[in-house]
Amino acid sequence: xxxxxQSPSVSVSPGQTARITCSGDALPKRFAYWYQQKSGxxxxxxxxxxxxxxxxxxxxxxxxxxxxxATLTISGAQVDDEADYYCYSSDSSGxxxxxxxxxxxxxx
Amino acid sequence: EVxxxxxxxGLVQPGGSLRLSCAASGFTFSSYSMTWVRQAPxxxxxxxxxxxxxxGDKYYVDSVKGRFTVxxxxxxNSLYLQMNSLRAEDTAVYYCARRAEGYWGQGTLVTVSS
Numbered sequence: 001x002x003x004x005x006q007s008p009s010v011s012v013s014p015g016q017t018a019r020i021t022c023s024g025d026a027l028p029k030r031f032a033y034w035y036q037q038k039s040g041x042x043x044x045x046x047x048x049x050x051x052x053x054x055x056x057x058x059x060x061x062x063x064x065x066x067x068x069x070a071t072l073t074i075s076g077a078q079v080d081d082e083a084d085y086y087c088y089s090s091d092s093s094g095x096x097x098x099x100x101x102x103x104x105x106x107x108x
Numbered sequence: 109e110v111x112x113x114x115x116x117x118g119l120v121q122p123g124g125s126l127r128l129s130c131a132a133s134g135f136t137f138s139s140y141s142m143t144w145v146r147q148a149p150x151x152x153x154x155x156x157x158x159x160x161x162x163x164g165d166k167y168y169v170d171s172v173k174g175r176f177t178v179x180x181x182x183x184x185n186s187l188y189l190q191m192n193s194l195r196a197e198d199t200a201v202y203y204c205a206r207r208a209e210g211y212w213g214q215g216t217l218v219t220v221s222s
Contacts, residue, residue, distance in 0.1 A: 035210075
């Protein structure tokens, strides 16, 4: 079955740039989506279709994708950005979807 | 305002069945594919199933194939997940979602335990 691979944790100081990566063989053909989930809450979409930001999401959140890797970048991370971040995409057929294992972002 | 409200969760014994519902409002339900996602306690998100706008195309994660069935009633603006032969590992919060646009319900907890 198709898998998306994320590193388990990323840690930055406030104001620094946080980069969270997601690797998958089908990413050259399929869009990546990024979700933020804070403890006890439903996920919030922060990036869709590789690099588009939904309304209401701060400009410090950006996305990119090159080859088999998608990247979520948080420029000038804030303490409020501490959360689990999940990438989301599909296999090459587009029929089987999958979340990455999640990356815990610590900002302190 | 887009709203998705799940219901039907609860405690069920292993081998039992449960039917989850998701009531949609604030958008033209029949125009969107829909998704079920689950999250086991303390674990990550797991895609469970998709259904297309008309209900004719359905896709499932391997671990639920043959046990779960996704369906929809566009006249009632409702999405369903029929879960049979439930196992302890199906214990999770189940969310319905328009995942590509980022609309999620609040989730409903399913606990499979004797």
